Amino acid sequence: xxxxxxxxxxxxxxxxxxxxxxxxxxxxxxxxxxxxxxxxxxxxxxxxxxxxxxxxxxxxxxxxxxxxxxxxxxxxxxxxxxxxxxxxxxxxxxxxxxxxxxxxxxxxxxxxxxxxxxxxxxxxxxxxxxxxxxxxxxxxxxxxxx
Numbered sequence: 001x002x003x004x005x006x007x008x009x010x011x012x013x014x015x016x017x018x019x020x021x022x023x024x025x026x027x028x029x030x031x032x033x034x035x036x037x038x039x040x041x042x043x044x045x046x047x048x049x050x051x052x053x054x055x056x057x058x059x060x061x062x063x064x065x066x067x068x069x070x071x072x073x074x075x076x077x078x079x080x081x082x083x084x085x086x087x088x089x090x091x092x093x094x095x096x097x098x099x100x101x102x103x104x105x106x107x108x109x110x111x112x113x114x115x116x117x118x119x120x121x122x123x124x125x126x127x128x129x130x131x132x133x134x135x136x137x138x139x140x141x142x143x144x145x146x
Contacts, residue, residue: 009114014124016109021101022093023110023121025049030092039100039121040083044130047096047104047121049086054117096121 013026025033038055042048050058062079065072082103086094096106109124122130 008116009119010116011114013112013114014109015112017096017101017106018093021096021098021106022089023096023112025088025092025094025119026112027092029114029119030088033088033092033094036085036087037094038083039086039094039096040079041100041103042120044120045104045123045126047100047106049112049119049121050117055083058117 009029009032011026015023017023032051035052037049037051039047039049062076065076067073067076082100084097084100088094101107104121105123105126106121107123111122111124111127113120113122113127
């Protein structure tokens with residue numbers, strides 16, 4: 001399966017939610033989700049869709065945060081309380097639960113953005129608005145040596 005450089009999830013895909021709240025996983029990435037996945041809240045106003053193996057690695061990292069710190073506890077709550085396992089149907093579609101659709105304001109047209117190990121799922125209008133605010137990001141990335 002060709003999923004991008006070093007198995008990364010890459011690209012931007014425009015899709016529509018159907019009347020049941022389903023969205024299709026792009027065909028070239030369906031193999032990554034054959035064992036299902038997990039969808040949860042993102043840190044931005046979007047959702048994050050992990051393949052099962054990617055979720056397990058991420059969940060292990062989140063679970064190792066120090067529970068003695070309030071910020072860590074809040075992150076754990078935000079991620080795990082919203083997480084929902086998903087199983088694609090034979091057409092590669094999965095249902096986004098209503099509470100998560102509401103959180104990310106997903107109503108019709110959505111953008112699936114490959115961001116390495118997972119997809120972000122955005123309301124298409126918000127995705128486009130977010131893109132216009134990226135102009136000055138490059139200068140801020142200098143602190144990371146990029």
